[in-house]
Amino acid sequence: DAGVIQSPRHEVTEMGQEVTLRCKPISGHNSLFWYRQTMMRGLELLIYFNNNVPIDDSGMPEDRFSAKMPNASFSTLKIQPSEPRDSAVYFCASSSGSEQYFGPGTRLTVT
């Protein structure tokens, strides 16, 4: 199995630009999670889906953030417009039970 796939691995963009992060979960997993990791706040949940339906988006910082899961094999996290404080590593994880498997992350730098 290829594991959770995230793209891009690195993204550098200018303030005000739109950023889209992508995630392909492990085949057969029905839960997908987006986490953000920063030095100040550590690892925190942004949003998660069960069976493609958003269950908890209380961690999404602002309306500038949106996430979709159009099918069981793909999810996106979009930031528009991006700001320097959005710089972080964004992880996607998937699960079919209680164990979550993490992707390698996308390191986002907003200048």
Added chain:
Amino acid sequence: AQSVTQPDIHITVSEGASLELRCNYSYGATPYLFWYVQSPGQGLQLLLKYFSGDTLVQGIKGFEAEFKRSQSSFNLRKPSVHWSDAAEYFCAVAEPQAGTALIFGKGTTLSVSS
């Protein structure tokens, strides 16, 4: 609110020495408990988990953890540390059911000296 505390931000251990990383949680009932490891620039890898039953759980890479309900703790241990164990370690909790999100501690960075 649920929370996880890892009291030690950074620990240095000599190679071959034993290791214990502390984790305390705040939760109304017994949650699911996890330890993850993150090497620099990498994602998180699950070391071990506790759902129920035997309070001493074995994981990968020679790690084990013990759940102590009375202390709300889930400490990670390894009898003999290898240089390759240098990484950041995260304790996490989740509601005791499938398909729920993890709440992480702030992590403990382990350095191994020769």
